Every structure is written in structure tokens, then in C-alpha cells.
Amino acid sequence: MRVAIPCYSPGGLNSQVCPHLGRCEVFTIVELEGGEVSCVELLPNTGTHMGGGMRPAELLAQAGVDAVLCCGMGMRALALLRARGIRVYYTSASTAREAIEELLEGRAKPMEESLACPGEHHRWSHEGARRRQW
DSSP states (O other): OEEEEEESSOOGGGOBBOSSGGGOSEEEEEEEETTEEEEEEEEEOOSGGGTSSSOHHHHHHHTTOOEEEESOOBHHHHHHHHHTTOEEEEOOOSBHHHHHHHHHTTOOEEOOGGGSBOOSSSOOOHHHHHTOOO
16 A cells, blocks of 8 residues: 655655645655555655645545545545545644554544635634544
8 A cells, every 4th residue: 555644844754744735845655565664755745735736636646645644634635535546544643654653553544524624714723633633
């Protein structure tokens, strides 16, 4: 399984998880085989939030990602990922390594619409989403 984690900057499994999918600098892509990490790659975010033309959902689909682990994203991004068959999981982890551990231990839960950002002009806090507990 190929899992993408939006991160603030490159750093592999030690990268800090970015609280908003579209605003991350890089996606840490983790390949899992038999419940173990077999490969770690970095994928720069060229999505529209970061000034490029490709949306994160398209970028991740083209990269062959099966799942996304994140603590925040917009409603539209959630719908676009799901439409491409990419599973989305909520994590409260601080690092990519901790996020993968949550997934492997069954603590990362499917992202619900109630956790998604409703839009640009709102008072919703991505940092607040990180603190939500299951």
C-alpha cells in the first residue's frame, strides 16, 4: 500500500505533519508491505494552493497513492480523493513516522466530513483539528 502524508518540509519519516493537505510543501510517500515500511519517497506538492496547476488529488492519484493520512483538508479535496479511490484517514500524529504507526496499529480512523474544512472563508482551525481525539 502506498500512503501519502502531507508534511511541512522534506525529512522522510521525521517530517512534521502539515495540518492542511493542500498547503503542505511535500508529501511523504510511504510504501507498506506486510505491515512494514519498505520504501519512503518525497513528492513535492505542486497543487493549486502552492502555486502550481495540479490539484493534490490528481497529483496523488498519478503517483499511485492508495491512502492519505492527514489531520485536515477541505471538503472538496476529500471528495476528489474518494472519487479517485484513494482512502483518507485522520491522524493526530505530529510526524510522518507517528502517523504510519497509528495506521499500522489501527488507530487512524477514516476521515469523516465533520473533520473536513468547510471552505476558505470560515473560522475553522486546522490546528484545532489536530487535537481532536477519537
